[in-house]
Amino acid sequence: MSFLGIDLGTSEVKVVLTDDDSNVVATVGVRLRVENPHPHWSEQSPQAWWNATLDAxxxxxxxxxxxxxxxRGIGLxxxxxxxxxxxRSGNVLRPAILWNDTRAYAECVELEALVPDSRTITGNLAMPGFTAPKLLWLSKYEPAVYRSVHKVLLPKDYVAWKLTGEFVSDMSDASGTLWLDVARRDWSDRMLSATGLSRDNMPRLVEGSEPAAQLRDELRRExxxxxxxxxCGGAGDNAASAVGIGVVNPGDAFLSLGTSGVLFASTARYAPNPGEAVHAFCHCLPDQWHQxxxxxxxxxxxxxxxxxxKTDVSELVGIAPKGRDGNPPIFLPYLNGERTPHNDASAKGVFFGMTGSHRAEHLAYSVMExxxxxxxxxxxxxRGAGTELHGASFVGGGSRSAFWGRLCATALGCPLHLHEGSNIGAALGAARLARLALGKDDVSAVCSMPLVLDTFEPQSDARASTQERYERYRRLYVSLKAEFQA
Structure with a gap:
């Protein structure tokens, strides 16, 4: 038997084929483009997702x-x-509005006013990247599109529909819509109604490791x-990465440096902290949650x-350690606004403290720091939601840099572990979920942690200076917040 894991990322579709012991047989990636037709907009063509999936x-x-x-199994x-x-005919009405699109910031305030206890229902702050505010935005600015909506699908669920002909989603991905009652693991009729929708507009829900549908016969024959x-039901990218890296038990965690940055902690219970923009979501495994x-x-x-x-990323990573000296600027990485902990779509990127003596290596260091x-x-x-970490797996494209790993470990004050195959975590996790959906193996047998290749410990000699710069970093946002809003 073999299993296919399909990871629909922002920058590429990655597909991995595994054997019946979850060993990787092959992996192929196909690049994607993001369109930014206006400031704060981020869109992609669903047809491009499907074409890239077929090519991979x-x-x-x-x-x-x-x-x-x-x-025998496919996971997404x-x-x-x-x-x-x-x-109603299955036609795509417009380009998909992506996770890093922040146009619907005003609609977040509107949605929370429409449902005053929305944070209790969903466990999460209304953020412009989430799906529900996007529909409120459409109702105002693209009413013809809004009136024509029959189904609202998340990106991977669109690909699943193309593969199976069925509208299905899983609990982890649905948690990021603001339409899910995360504690009950079910759609919230109140949240749907606030955006003019009902369960009829949503895919049916299954657990990520459960069978969801069958591959279309015509594709299977072809x-x-x-x-x-x-x-299988599949998972949102971070929950799938957790399964791929073995972060499935309470207290397990990973730190991912991809296009976005994620700190993920598996929990045995629903533990929200919306006041500090912590995401409290269902895990893609039954009766588990994560923050x-x-x-x-x-x-x-x-x-x-x-x-x-006009310098390659690899070159910047190589020269960044030299930039530690010379009092490099403080960098606020809010190039597209920010989520945790500020939930501020207006936040901007900032280099603070630049002088005529600063060069490329200082800027590279500042960005990574x-x-x-x-x-x-x-x-x-x-930690405000009760989570204490004793270590975390280190994944994503940024995990290729040991220097960045040590910077993050020192800033967080806990070790980071680099695993074998960490760069294909989400696709591997999807393939593992497909294996679980056949019902022949248990989670502990399938979702083991890969071999640890390296551990990045907090640098004790740099801890004091790092903490001093970190405090300046935090004060800068507070000082500039009003200017960001202006």
Missing amino acids: IGGIRTEHAAEFAAL SGQMHGATLLD WGVSGPVVV MSVILSAAASLEWLSALL GVAFAMADGYAAL
Whole structure:
């Protein structure tokens, strides 16, 4: 038997094929483009997701035909919150509005006024990246589109529909819509009604590790697969990454530096802290939850600097350690606003303290340090919800930098562990969920932690100076908040 994990990210679709012991047989990635037609807007074409998925699967089929023919399960993970809108004929009504789109900030205030106890129901603060405020925005500014909406799907659930013909979502991804009663693991009729929708507009819900549908017969025949193929509920990208890296028990955690930055902690109970913009979501495994702090521009901040300086990211990472000396500027990584802990769509990126002596290495250091400080802010918010970490797995593209790992470990005050295969965590997690959906293995057997390759410990000799700069970093946001709003 083999299993396919499909991870629909913001910048690429990544597909991994595993054997029946969850060993990776092959992986293929196909790049995606994000469109920014106006300030604060971030959109993608759902058809581009589907085309990229087919191209990636085609690459694996070409190189590993025999293993692919033994396919028995498919799992999907994906970027969360995106509003993918279909009419009654299944036509896509407009480009999908993505997680890092902040146009609906005013509608967040409106939604919380419409449902005063929304934070109690959803466990989360209304944020412009979430799905529900996007629909309120559409009702005002694109009313013809809004009136035509028959189904609202999250990105991975659109791909699942193309694979199966069924409208299905899982608890972890649905938690990021603001339409889910997270404690009850069910759609909230009150939250749906506040945006003019009902359960009829939503996909049905299953747990991420449960069977959701079957692969369409025409696709199965085209791909040369003889037996039936189960498609499981799947997961939002971070919950899938947790399964891929083995973060499935209470107290387990990971820190991800991808386009966004995430600190994820698995919990045995529902433990919200909306006042500090902590995300309290369902895990993709039954009867489990998790907390997340999220920053919107992690590796994206370094990519921005790379484009600005016309210098490869790898070169910036290489010269950043030299930038520690020379009193580098303080960097606020709020290039697209911020979530945890500020929930401020108006926040802006800032270099503070620049002089004529600062060079590229100082800016590279400042950006990497600023992201580490933002993650430390997130950990402080998680601690406000009762979470204490003794360590965390280190994943995402930023985990390729040991220097960045040590910066984050020092800022948070806890060790970070780099695992084998950490760069394919979400796709691997999706494949593991597909294996669980067949019902032949238990979670402990499937969702083990990969081998630890390295551990980045907090640097005791840098702790005092790091803490001093971190306090300046925190004061800067407070001082500039009113200017951001102006």
